[in-house]
Amino acid sequence: MIGYLQGVINPTLTEYFFVVVYFLTMAEKILIVEDEPSLQETLAYSLRKEGYNVETVGDGRAALDSARQLKPDLIVLDIMLPEMDGFEVARILRKEMTTAILMLTARDDEIDRVVGLEVGADDYLTKPFSMRELLARVKAQLRRTRLLREEMGNREASPGGHEILKFDNLAINLTRHEVLLNAEPLQLKPKEYELLLFFAEHKSQMLSREFILERVWGWDFIGDSRTVDVHIRWLRQKIEVDAATPLRIVTVRGGGYRFEG
Ligand code: CA
Numbered sequence: 001m002i003g004y005l006q007g008v009i010n011p012t013l014t015e016y017f018f019v020v021v022y023f024l025t026m027a028e029k030i031l032i033v034e035d036e037p038s039l040q041e042t043l044a045y046s047l048r049k050e051g052y053n054v055e056t057v058g059d060g061r062a063a064l065d066s067a068r069q070l071k072p073d074l075i076v077l078d079i080m081l082p083e084m085d086g087f088e089v090a091r092i093l094r095k096e097m098t099t100a101i102l103m104l105t106a107r108d109d110e111i112d113r114v115v116g117l118e119v120g121a122d123d124y125l126t127k128p129f130s131m132r133e134l135l136a137r138v139k140a141q142l143r144r145t146r147l148l149r150e151e152m153g154n155r156e157a158s159p160g161g162h163e164i165l166k167f168d169n170l171a172i173n174l175t176r177h178e179v180l181l182n183a184e185p186l187q188l189k190p191k192e193y194e195l196l197l198f199f200a201e202h203k204s205q206m207l208s209r210e211f212i213l214e215r216v217w218g219w220d221f222i223g224d225s226r227t228v229d230v231h232i233r234w235l236r237q238k239i240e241v242d243a244a245t246p247l248r249i250v251t252v253r254g255g256g257y258r259f260e261g
Pocket residue numbers: 034035036078079080081
């Protein structure tokens with residue numbers, strides 16, 4: 001026993017080696033797309049220091065190539081880029097993968113497009129921002145990605161290789177981030193999509209507003225649980241036959257919701 005403990009407390013070089021290899025292979029991959037060398041370097045340095053496996057590129061085309069090859073867990077994406085801008089990069093990648101995208105905007109008038117349907121970034125930061133703020137957002141995104149992966153279930157692959165969740169006449173295409181009702185695509189805002197996906201992955205479970213808020217909006221979201229009610233109202237208008245008497249997302253007495261499928 002004592003020998004065993006000593007082995008644990010005083011690891012040999014071989015043990016150190018395996019621990020390092022373990023962390024290198026387990027580390028979450030982040031792709032940084034930023035053309036300004038000093039910012040690219042600062043971002044890479046800060047994220048590597050946190051233990052992430054970081055790759056950097058400086059233009060939009062290289063971003064597409066790297067994202068397809070690396071399949072990162074998160075992409076930090078600048079908007080103004082040579083070759084192809086961040087809007088276009090995000091629009092293309094959204095159709096190919098579910099990787100979280102954190103966009104870096106330089107102007108307030110870009111924000112509507114960043115969070116809108118066309119781009120649907122998971123989060124954004126407006127320049128200039130602090131590294132502390134960036135790290136908090138990165139952690140929150142990766143945490144949400146991990147939780148979503150853990151909670152995946154109840155899915156099938158379509159002939160095109162797309163992952164689809166089906167609930168009667170409602171289908172969620174996870175590959176394309178698309179929702180079909182009676183085979184017709186629904187126009188959902190990014191948060192409505194995430195909310196529906198969250199419900200789909202917790203079918204028949206009672207979910208409190210606070211739990212939904214934390215899981216779908218993230219722990220660092222500034223707002224209250226009325227945000228959840230508002231989004232559910234919008235979602236009901238799109239997926240229920242009669243939003244006034246919902247059958248899919250039902251209200252549970254005592255402050256929550258349940259997805260019935
Ligand atoms: Ca730029």
